[in-house]
Amino acid sequence: MTPRSKLRIPFLLLSAFLFYNFHHPLANWILGSSRVAKQSLRQFNFPEGEEVYDATEIEEQHDVIKIAPAAPPPLYCQSYECGRGRWHPRKDPFKTLQDVQIAYSNLWHPVWDGCGIYDPFGELDGEEKKKVEGQRLVDTLNWEWVPGRGLLLEYDPVDFVVRMLKSPGGLVLVGDSISRQHWHAIYYTFRHLNITFDSNPKHLPLAGVANVEQFVLSKTSAMTKILQEKAGVPQSRMERPFFTLLEDHMGLGETDIRAITNAKPNYNWYHKFRRVEGWEDHLKWLAKPRSGEEASVTEDTLVMINAGAHWSRHELAMLRAPTDKQEQALLEDTYPRMIDLVTSRLSPIERTSIYYRSTSPGHPKCEEHTLPYKDMADARLQEQNLVQRLKDTVSSADEKKQRSRWDWDLFKAHNELWNRTIHVMNERRPAGAKGAKWHYFDVWDVSMQRPDAHLEPGKDCLHWCLPTIFDDWTRMFYHRVKLDEGRVR
Ligand SMILES: *[C@@H]1O[C@H](CO)[C@@H](O)[C@H](O)[C@H]1NC(C)=O
């Protein structure tokens, strides 16, 4: 045998192996049928008991594959992948505000009609202003988040609500005004489909308490019947909220905050953080499985929590030190203590899946942007010197000091701390543990690349124009829950 022909036989065997192994799943994958989603490609095994191959015959029948194809990756983006990517122009762009209003039509709420515009000298008013605001909404909605690898599921609000009904407490948002904005965008997607609900009905605990929004599906609506049928849950479940907002800006109350910031006993507490006293207990109540519902209310209560933007020196005036650096170090000492308190209180709650939603960035001088960044590298480059650029937006020394105390530069570090903490908690979680399952839900990159989508350019470059990126967060969250619960691979 020549050396060449010695190599030839193993090569043909390998080719045959690869051919049989990949041809079938590859074809399926390329055809992209929904069948594929149900069957993991990685589970496709070489058929047993067929190890005898006549390599020549195979070579005659088919072209021998010369380059081994890589195993097809999963069709959908996985976990962290979904939040890595960039914004692409929407495939079917909205041309006018009317296009937007048709796509987002809503019988129960004023339809979205614009985003704040930058008009420092108040030159625009009336109809003209409305027109520019409307166009800004059109422009900011004409982008689509595309993960670098894998597809994102289409968001299905009906399926999402059914999932909520199948857990004792549905979905609960906990956080600050940005969480409230997100909550607003989410319930708008429900009403768009004529899913109607009552807010804070009197029979619920915390009905009428400030900063609490509890939605129970309305009894009279046709959609409610459909949703209940799909979920297969008893009437008792329908009496409780499927979607709740607990607007608590810090996640902690005065006593805790005093303790973890080492505030002096005579520190004058002037803060009016929005708060829901005892929100953790309410969460416990929501998540508690109910007798008579065991057969159908089988899922975990979902919690999406954030405690981000308010954890700054601006909000915590007891953190004072001679230099900026020393002062920030005090905050850096405080933040993980907050994480410890919050996680230690929530972790024992059984039947919950808790997602920490990362804090989204502010963009100094967001009024200078009308487009998303090209990609993450572009965003990082252009968003350097964050604090300096934020200080540059004001003139007096006092204002500059105040801007630096917003601590926008620490959002990322605080996010990373949550990510690490959750990672460690999960590593230590014993198999079969019953307490809360923690997840890190990252919206940093998605948001970082959208300096153009803030609420009020020139005035508020921290909040976001509704519904813009919130709808993308929702879609990513929906996708993530499906992944984590193994309903999609
Ligand atoms: C919602 O209800 C209105 C009025 O009955 C109807 O015209 C519209 O098509 C419904 N929307 C959806 C998405 O079913």
Ligand SMILES: *[C@@H]1O[C@H](CO)[C@@H](O)[C@H](O)[C@H]1NC(C)=O
């Ligand atoms: C979060 O942590 C995971 C695992 O430690 C890491 O792979 C990921 O890159 C982190 N994500 C962010 C946004 O820091």
